[in-house]
Amino acid sequence: xxxxxxxxxxxxxxxxxxxxxxxxxxxxxxxxxxxxxxxxxxxxxxxxxxxxxxxxxxxxxxxxxxxxxxxxxxxxxxxxxxxxxxxxxxxxxxxxxxxxxxxxxxxxxxxxxxxxxxxxxxxxxxxxxxxxxxxxxxxxxxxxxxxxxxxxxxxxxxxxxxxxxxxxxxxxxxxxxxxxxxxxxxxxxxxxxxxxxxxxxxxxxxxxxxxxxxxxxxxxxxxxxxxxxxxxxxxxxxxxxxxxxxxxxxxxxxxxxxxxxx
Numbered sequence: 001x002x003x004x005x006x007x008x009x010x011x012x013x014x015x016x017x018x019x020x021x022x023x024x025x026x027x028x029x030x031x032x033x034x035x036x037x038x039x040x041x042x043x044x045x046x047x048x049x050x051x052x053x054x055x056x057x058x059x060x061x062x063x064x065x066x067x068x069x070x071x072x073x074x075x076x077x078x079x080x081x082x083x084x085x086x087x088x089x090x091x092x093x094x095x096x097x098x099x100x101x102x103x104x105x106x107x108x109x110x111x112x113x114x115x116x117x118x119x120x121x122x123x124x125x126x127x128x129x130x131x132x133x134x135x136x137x138x139x140x141x142x143x144x145x146x147x148x149x150x151x152x153x154x155x156x157x158x159x160x161x162x163x164x165x166x167x168x169x170x171x172x173x174x175x176x177x178x179x180x181x182x183x184x185x186x187x188x189x190x191x192x193x194x195x196x197x198x199x200x201x202x203x204x205x206x207x208x209x210x211x212x213x214x215x216x217x218x219x220x221x222x223x224x225x226x227x228x229x230x231x232x233x234x235x236x237x238x239x240x241x242x243x244x245x246x247x248x249x250x251x252x253x254x255x256x257x258x259x260x261x262x
Contacts, residue, residue, distance in 0.1 A: 007096060011170040014099035014106075018165055021106040028113045030145045033210045033217060034138060050123045059215065062117035066216055069112045070223045076108040095173040099166030122215030138211045145209065148202040155202070200228045 053059045079085055080101050089097040128137035162168040207221040 007170045008174065010096055011099045011167050014103040015165045015167055018102045018106045021109050024113055025109060026149060028116075029206050030149070033212070034142050034145065053123050053215065056121075059119055059122045062119050063122075063215060063219060065115075065117050066119075066219055067223070069115060070220065073105075073108040073112050074223070074227050077105055080104060095169050096166070098163075098169050102164075102166050117216065119214060119216040124215070125213040125218055127212040134211075141209050141211055145206055148205045152202045203228060 080089070086097060086101075089100060093100055128134050156164065160168065162171070204225060207224055210217060213221070
């Protein structure tokens with residue numbers, strides 16, 4: 001039992017790292033672009049056009065750096081999700097395979113956020129500068145971001161957050177209950193095989209709905225949109241299962257209230 005209990009701190013450390021990274025990702029994708037965390041040298045008038053930008057090293061170099069960071073994250077997230085790598089990790093790390101995957105993903109995302117190079121002098125695809133758009137567009141974006149993040153957190157709860165983070169696997173192992181996925185229904189296993197990103201639409205809203213879509217933000221949104229699109233493969237059976245699970249969760253949450261009303 002003692003060696004098994006040593007797995008718990010490792011799983012908890014991975015969970016804490018992932019949770020902190022998630023909070024930082026909210027700041028990186030929502031708070032910074034909506035509240036304006038990057039000063040713009042010379043103001044909007046100093047930005048270059050698209051044709052001039054492709055010849056400006058001060059724009060191309062940071063964009064190439066940002067592209068490298070994104071490819072690092074995408075490569076890690078995709079490679080460690082392959083069956084070959086998962087089998088190798090399960091062989092050497094056992095029940096910590098999912099926790100290790102989550103920790104590596106969090107670290108790769110931390111690298112993207114910490115070393116991201118803004119391109120304030122680059123061209124913009126759109127920008128709300130004139131009134132009343134300069135007031136109402138950021139407010140509308142803020143509301144949509146709040147709704148999107150609330151939906152993301154709700155969907156993660158429906159998808160068994162503890163299992164996604166690798167905590168449930170360690171918990172079941174310590175208690176001798178086996179692998180959590182072995183207890184899942186065939187419909188759930190089918191869904192998990194099709195869906196690697198259960199919050200695709202909401203993340204796309206966060207990435208694209210911003211008052212100012214600059215060059216580096218366009219690169220971030222475009223590359224992650226392509227990646228999410230390639231990894232998203234739901235069909236009608238998956239959607240029906242998701243709808244049934246959501247209704248079941250809502251029914252369970254409403255039962256105590258019904259008891260009090262009686």
